[in-house]
Amino acid sequence: MRRKRVVIVAGAVTIAGLALGGIASGLHRTAGTPSAAPDIRSRPGTVEQVAQFTSENGRPGRQVVLQRTDDGYVCLWDTPDGAAEHGVGGCNPAADPLGGRKLLVSLAYDGGPALSTVHDARLSGLAAPDVAAARLVMTDGTTRSIALSRVATRALAGKDYRPFAYRVRQSDLGKGIAPVAVLVLDADGRVVDRQVTGIG
Amino acid sequence: MRRKLVAFTAAVAGVLVTAVIALAGTNTYRGPMYWSCFCDGSSPYASQWIENWFVKSTSGISDTMVTLIDNTSYSWHGTVRSTASAQKAWWVSSVVKKGYCKFYGGTAFNGSCFVAS
Numbered sequence: 561m562r563r564k565r566v567v568i569v570a571g572a573v574t575i576a577g578l579a580l581g582g583i584a585s586g587l588h589r590t591a592g593t594p595s596a597a598p599d600i601r602s603r604p605g606t607v608e609q610v611a612q613f614t615s616e617n618g619r620p621g622r623q624v625v626l627q628r629t630d631d632g633y634v635c636l637w638d639t640p641d642g643a644a645e646h647g648v649g650g651c652n653p654a655a656d657p658l659g660g661r662k663l664l665v666s667l668a669y670d671g672g673p674a675l676s677t678v679h680d681a682r683l684s685g686l687a688a689p690d691v692a693a694a695r696l697v698m699t700d701g702t703t704r705s706i707a708l709s710r711v712a713t714r715a716l717a718g719k720d721y722r723p724f725a726y727r728v729r730q731s732d733l734g735k736g737i738a739p740v741a742v743l744v745l746d747a748d749g750r751v752v753d754r755q756v757t758g759i760g
Numbered sequence: 761m762r763r764k765l766v767a768f769t770a771a772v773a774g775v776l777v778t779a780v781i782a783l784a785g786t787n788t789y790r791g792p793m794y795w796s797c798f799c800d801g802s803s804p805y806a807s808q809w810i811e812n813w814f815v816k817s818t819s820g821i822s823d824t825m826v827t828l829i830d831n832t833s834y835s836w837h838g839t840v841r842s843t844a845s846a847q848k849a850w851w852v853s854s855v856v857k858k859g860y861c862k863f864y865g866g867t868a869f870n871g872s873c874f875v876a877s
Binding site: 590591592593594596597598600633635636638645646647648649650651652653656658659660661664665666667668669670671672673677755756757758 | 786788791792813815816817818819820821823835836837838839840841842843844845846847848849850864865869870871872874
Protein backbone atom coordinates (compact mmCIF):
# COMPACT_ATOMS: atom_id res chain seq x y z
CA MET A 561 0.00 0.00 0.00
CA ARG A 562 2.78 2.38 1.02
CA ARG A 563 4.81 1.44 -2.05
CA LYS A 564 1.82 2.14 -4.26
CA ARG A 565 1.51 5.60 -2.72
CA VAL A 566 5.21 6.33 -3.34
CA VAL A 567 4.82 5.32 -6.98
CA ILE A 568 1.76 7.55 -7.43
CA VAL A 569 3.46 10.55 -5.81
CA ALA A 570 6.63 9.99 -7.82
CA GLY A 571 4.60 9.80 -11.01
CA ALA A 572 2.69 12.99 -10.25
CA VAL A 573 5.86 14.89 -9.37
CA THR A 574 7.54 13.63 -12.53
CA ILE A 575 4.72 14.75 -14.79
CA ALA A 576 4.45 18.18 -13.14
CA GLY A 577 8.22 18.64 -13.15
CA LEU A 578 8.64 17.72 -16.78
CA ALA A 579 5.71 19.90 -17.84
CA LEU A 580 6.87 22.97 -15.91
CA GLY A 581 10.51 22.36 -16.78
CA GLY A 582 9.59 22.11 -20.44
CA ILE A 583 7.65 25.37 -20.34
CA ALA A 584 10.44 27.18 -18.49
CA SER A 585 13.09 25.95 -20.89
CA GLY A 586 11.00 26.68 -23.98
CA LEU A 587 10.58 23.07 -25.07
CA HIS A 588 6.78 23.25 -25.08
CA ARG A 589 6.07 26.25 -27.29
CA THR A 590 2.60 27.24 -28.37
CA ALA A 591 2.15 30.23 -30.66
CA GLY A 592 0.55 33.18 -28.91
CA THR A 593 1.47 32.06 -25.41
CA PRO A 594 4.35 33.26 -23.22
CA SER A 595 6.12 29.97 -23.97
CA ALA A 596 6.67 31.25 -27.53
CA ALA A 597 8.46 34.44 -26.46
CA PRO A 598 11.90 34.72 -28.09
CA ASP A 599 15.02 34.00 -26.08
CA ILE A 600 16.75 37.36 -26.53
CA ARG A 601 19.82 36.78 -24.40
CA SER A 602 22.67 38.21 -26.44
CA ARG A 603 25.46 35.88 -27.52
CA PRO A 604 28.58 36.84 -29.50
CA GLY A 605 27.89 37.05 -33.22
CA THR A 606 24.11 37.16 -32.89
CA VAL A 607 23.59 40.93 -32.52
CA GLU A 608 24.77 43.70 -34.89
CA GLN A 609 24.12 47.40 -35.08
CA VAL A 610 22.34 48.26 -38.36
CA ALA A 611 21.25 51.88 -37.83
CA GLN A 612 21.38 54.64 -35.24
CA PHE A 613 19.56 57.65 -33.86
CA THR A 614 21.98 60.53 -33.41
CA SER A 615 21.70 62.61 -30.26
CA GLU A 616 19.84 65.88 -30.74
CA ASN A 617 18.18 68.55 -28.60
CA GLY A 618 18.92 66.75 -25.36
CA ARG A 619 17.70 63.40 -26.64
CA PRO A 620 20.51 60.85 -26.41
CA GLY A 621 21.80 58.80 -29.31
CA ARG A 622 20.51 55.24 -29.61
CA GLN A 623 21.45 52.14 -31.59
CA VAL A 624 19.19 49.96 -33.71
CA VAL A 625 20.42 46.39 -33.54
CA LEU A 626 19.47 43.27 -35.45
CA GLN A 627 19.42 40.00 -33.53
CA ARG A 628 19.15 36.37 -34.61
CA THR A 629 18.01 34.32 -31.64
CA ASP A 630 18.92 30.71 -30.98
CA ASP A 631 15.24 29.79 -31.03
CA GLY A 632 14.55 30.97 -34.57
CA TYR A 633 13.57 34.63 -34.45
CA VAL A 634 14.95 37.74 -36.14
CA CYS A 635 14.50 40.75 -33.87
CA LEU A 636 15.05 44.47 -34.33
CA TRP A 637 15.71 46.49 -31.18
CA ASP A 638 15.89 50.24 -30.54
CA THR A 639 18.36 50.34 -27.65
CA PRO A 640 20.25 52.85 -25.51
CA ASP A 641 23.44 50.75 -25.50
CA GLY A 642 23.28 48.07 -28.21
CA ALA A 643 22.06 45.33 -25.85
CA ALA A 644 18.98 43.45 -27.08
CA GLU A 645 17.90 42.94 -23.47
CA HIS A 646 17.63 46.74 -23.07
CA GLY A 647 15.76 47.35 -26.29
CA VAL A 648 12.20 48.10 -27.30
CA GLY A 649 11.06 46.52 -30.54
CA GLY A 650 9.98 43.18 -31.85
CA CYS A 651 10.69 39.86 -33.49
CA ASN A 652 9.35 37.74 -36.33
CA PRO A 653 10.15 34.14 -37.25
CA ALA A 654 13.54 33.98 -39.02
CA ALA A 655 11.96 32.23 -42.01
CA ASP A 656 10.13 35.48 -42.82
CA PRO A 657 11.51 38.49 -40.89
CA LEU A 658 9.07 40.92 -42.55
CA GLY A 659 6.02 38.76 -41.84
CA GLY A 660 5.02 38.49 -45.50
CA ARG A 661 5.31 42.22 -46.12
CA LYS A 662 7.73 44.70 -47.67
CA LEU A 663 8.55 46.31 -44.34
CA LEU A 664 8.75 45.76 -40.61
CA VAL A 665 8.42 48.98 -38.63
CA SER A 666 8.25 49.72 -34.90
CA LEU A 667 7.17 53.06 -33.51
CA ALA A 668 8.75 53.61 -30.10
CA TYR A 669 8.08 56.57 -27.84
CA ASP A 670 8.39 57.88 -24.33
CA GLY A 671 5.68 59.95 -22.72
CA GLY A 672 2.10 60.06 -23.86
CA PRO A 673 -0.47 58.87 -24.55
CA ALA A 674 -1.37 62.56 -25.09
CA LEU A 675 0.75 63.83 -27.98
CA SER A 676 1.67 66.99 -26.07
CA THR A 677 3.50 64.89 -23.46
CA VAL A 678 5.52 62.71 -25.89
CA HIS A 679 9.17 63.73 -25.61
CA ASP A 680 10.86 61.25 -27.93
CA ALA A 681 9.31 59.27 -30.80
CA ARG A 682 11.34 57.03 -33.09
CA LEU A 683 10.70 54.70 -36.01
CA SER A 684 13.01 51.77 -36.65
CA GLY A 685 12.59 49.03 -39.17
CA LEU A 686 13.62 46.87 -42.08
CA ALA A 687 12.52 47.23 -45.69
CA ALA A 688 12.68 44.51 -48.33
CA PRO A 689 15.85 44.40 -50.47
CA ASP A 690 13.99 45.69 -53.54
CA VAL A 691 12.53 48.73 -51.77
CA ALA A 692 14.03 51.96 -53.10
CA ALA A 693 12.59 54.59 -50.75
CA ALA A 694 10.49 55.08 -47.64
CA ARG A 695 8.22 57.93 -46.54
CA LEU A 696 6.57 58.79 -43.25
CA VAL A 697 3.05 60.17 -43.56
CA MET A 698 2.03 62.64 -40.86
CA THR A 699 -1.40 63.54 -39.46
CA ASP A 700 -1.49 66.80 -41.46
CA GLY A 701 -0.97 64.90 -44.73
CA THR A 702 2.63 65.96 -45.23
CA THR A 703 5.40 63.39 -45.63
CA ARG A 704 8.95 63.01 -44.36
CA SER A 705 11.70 61.13 -46.16
CA ILE A 706 13.18 58.15 -44.30
CA ALA A 707 16.77 57.25 -45.25
CA LEU A 708 17.34 53.55 -45.94
CA SER A 709 20.69 51.97 -45.11
CA ARG A 710 22.59 49.41 -47.14
CA VAL A 711 24.24 47.68 -44.17
CA ALA A 712 24.59 43.94 -44.82
CA THR A 713 22.03 41.93 -42.86
CA ARG A 714 22.29 38.60 -44.71
CA ALA A 715 24.33 36.86 -42.00
CA LEU A 716 21.66 37.39 -39.34
CA ALA A 717 18.46 37.82 -41.34
CA GLY A 718 19.03 35.67 -44.43
CA LYS A 719 18.80 38.59 -46.91
CA ASP A 720 20.25 42.06 -47.23
CA TYR A 721 17.28 44.03 -45.98
CA ARG A 722 17.37 47.83 -45.81
CA PRO A 723 17.39 48.98 -42.16
CA PHE A 724 16.26 52.45 -41.12
CA ALA A 725 16.03 54.70 -38.09
CA TYR A 726 14.01 57.92 -38.11
CA ARG A 727 13.54 60.22 -35.15
CA VAL A 728 10.30 62.22 -35.27
CA ARG A 729 11.04 65.94 -35.15
CA GLN A 730 10.23 67.51 -31.81
CA SER A 731 8.96 70.53 -33.77
CA ASP A 732 6.35 68.28 -35.43
CA LEU A 733 5.24 66.82 -32.11
CA GLY A 734 5.11 70.34 -30.64
CA LYS A 735 2.68 71.39 -33.38
CA GLY A 736 0.48 68.35 -32.78
CA ILE A 737 1.72 66.62 -35.95
CA ALA A 738 2.29 62.89 -35.46
CA PRO A 739 3.11 59.85 -37.63
CA VAL A 740 0.20 57.90 -39.11
CA ALA A 741 1.78 55.54 -41.65
CA VAL A 742 5.02 54.44 -43.28
CA LEU A 743 5.08 53.89 -47.06
CA VAL A 744 7.73 52.00 -48.99
CA LEU A 745 8.24 52.53 -52.72
CA ASP A 746 9.91 50.61 -55.51
CA ALA A 747 12.45 52.04 -57.99
CA ASP A 748 9.61 53.40 -60.15
CA GLY A 749 8.15 55.33 -57.25
CA ARG A 750 5.17 53.01 -56.78
CA VAL A 751 3.98 52.38 -53.23
CA VAL A 752 4.53 48.66 -52.59
CA ASP A 753 3.45 48.54 -48.94
CA ARG A 754 1.94 50.74 -46.26
CA GLN A 755 2.02 50.23 -42.50
CA VAL A 756 -0.37 52.20 -40.32
CA THR A 757 1.02 53.45 -37.01
CA GLY A 758 0.36 56.21 -34.49
CA ILE A 759 0.75 57.54 -30.97
CA GLY A 760 -1.78 56.88 -28.20
CA MET B 761 14.13 -0.24 -6.15
CA ARG B 762 12.56 2.09 -3.61
CA ARG B 763 15.84 3.96 -3.15
CA LYS B 764 16.11 4.54 -6.92
CA LEU B 765 12.54 5.76 -7.01
CA VAL B 766 13.17 8.25 -4.21
CA ALA B 767 16.35 9.51 -5.91
CA PHE B 768 14.52 9.96 -9.20
CA THR B 769 11.65 11.77 -7.49
CA ALA B 770 14.12 14.10 -5.76
CA ALA B 771 15.79 14.89 -9.10
CA VAL B 772 12.47 15.67 -10.76
CA ALA B 773 11.44 17.78 -7.77
CA GLY B 774 14.62 19.77 -8.34
CA VAL B 775 13.62 20.41 -11.94
CA LEU B 776 10.17 21.48 -10.73
CA VAL B 777 11.63 23.96 -8.22
CA THR B 778 13.92 25.40 -10.91
CA ALA B 779 10.98 25.76 -13.28
CA VAL B 780 8.84 27.50 -10.66
CA ILE B 781 11.67 29.96 -9.94
CA ALA B 782 12.07 30.63 -13.67
CA LEU B 783 8.36 31.36 -14.07
CA ALA B 784 7.98 33.36 -10.86
CA GLY B 785 9.26 36.63 -12.38
CA THR B 786 6.43 36.94 -14.90
CA ASN B 787 2.73 37.76 -14.82
CA THR B 788 0.50 36.91 -17.77
CA TYR B 789 -2.26 39.49 -17.48
CA ARG B 790 -4.18 39.02 -20.75
CA GLY B 791 -4.57 35.68 -22.49
CA PRO B 792 -3.67 33.31 -23.83
CA MET B 793 -6.80 34.18 -25.80
CA TYR B 794 -8.19 34.70 -29.28
CA TRP B 795 -8.06 38.44 -29.95
CA SER B 796 -11.15 38.93 -32.11
CA CYS B 797 -11.86 42.34 -30.56
CA PHE B 798 -9.84 45.56 -30.74
CA CYS B 799 -9.36 45.40 -26.99
CA ASP B 800 -6.69 45.88 -24.36
CA GLY B 801 -5.47 44.72 -20.95
CA SER B 802 -3.57 45.86 -17.87
CA SER B 803 -1.34 44.04 -15.41
CA PRO B 804 -1.37 44.56 -11.64
CA TYR B 805 0.74 47.49 -10.43
CA ALA B 806 4.19 46.58 -9.06
CA SER B 807 7.62 48.17 -8.91
CA GLN B 808 9.57 45.18 -10.22
CA TRP B 809 8.27 45.06 -13.79
CA ILE B 810 10.84 46.10 -16.37
CA GLU B 811 9.57 44.30 -19.49
CA ASN B 812 6.14 44.09 -21.06
CA TRP B 813 5.62 41.56 -23.87
CA PHE B 814 2.90 40.92 -26.45
CA VAL B 815 3.30 37.49 -28.06
CA LYS B 816 1.09 36.74 -31.08
CA SER B 817 0.44 33.85 -33.43
CA THR B 818 0.60 36.19 -36.45
CA SER B 819 3.31 38.38 -37.92
CA GLY B 820 2.87 41.35 -40.22
CA ILE B 821 -0.92 41.59 -40.00
CA SER B 822 -1.97 42.47 -36.43
CA ASP B 823 -1.21 46.03 -35.24
CA THR B 824 -0.57 46.03 -31.48
CA MET B 825 1.18 48.04 -28.76
CA VAL B 826 2.82 47.44 -25.38
CA THR B 827 3.88 49.98 -22.78
CA LEU B 828 4.59 50.46 -19.07
CA ILE B 829 2.48 53.03 -17.20
CA ASP B 830 3.58 54.64 -13.93
CA ASN B 831 1.03 55.11 -11.15
CA THR B 832 1.73 58.78 -10.41
CA SER B 833 1.58 60.70 -13.70
CA TYR B 834 0.11 57.72 -15.64
CA SER B 835 2.64 58.50 -18.34
CA TRP B 836 3.65 55.82 -20.83
CA HIS B 837 7.23 54.53 -20.92
CA GLY B 838 9.23 52.40 -23.36
CA THR B 839 6.19 52.14 -25.62
CA VAL B 840 6.37 50.19 -28.89
CA ARG B 841 3.76 49.65 -31.63
CA SER B 842 4.13 47.27 -34.57
CA THR B 843 2.85 44.14 -36.30
CA ALA B 844 5.78 41.99 -35.11
CA SER B 845 5.01 38.51 -33.80
CA ALA B 846 6.61 39.37 -30.45
CA GLN B 847 6.92 42.89 -29.04
CA LYS B 848 8.76 44.15 -25.99
CA ALA B 849 8.48 47.41 -24.06
CA TRP B 850 11.34 48.02 -21.64
CA TRP B 851 11.66 50.56 -18.84
CA VAL B 852 13.88 50.33 -15.78
CA SER B 853 12.58 52.34 -12.84
CA SER B 854 11.87 51.77 -9.18
CA VAL B 855 8.48 53.46 -9.40
CA VAL B 856 5.28 51.45 -9.22
CA LYS B 857 4.00 50.67 -12.71
CA LYS B 858 1.75 48.37 -14.73
CA GLY B 859 1.96 46.74 -18.11
CA TYR B 860 -0.62 47.69 -20.71
CA CYS B 861 -1.24 46.12 -24.12
CA LYS B 862 -3.65 47.02 -26.90
CA PHE B 863 -4.79 45.61 -30.25
CA TYR B 864 -5.37 48.50 -32.69
CA GLY B 865 -6.32 46.81 -35.93
CA GLY B 866 -5.75 44.11 -38.52
CA THR B 867 -6.26 40.37 -38.37
CA ALA B 868 -7.43 38.50 -35.25
CA PHE B 869 -4.86 36.23 -33.61
CA ASN B 870 -4.04 34.05 -30.63
CA GLY B 871 -1.95 36.02 -28.19
CA SER B 872 -0.87 36.90 -24.67
CA CYS B 873 0.43 39.91 -22.80
CA PHE B 874 2.79 39.45 -19.88
CA VAL B 875 5.10 41.52 -17.72
CA ALA B 876 8.49 40.35 -16.46
CA SER B 877 10.96 41.50 -13.84
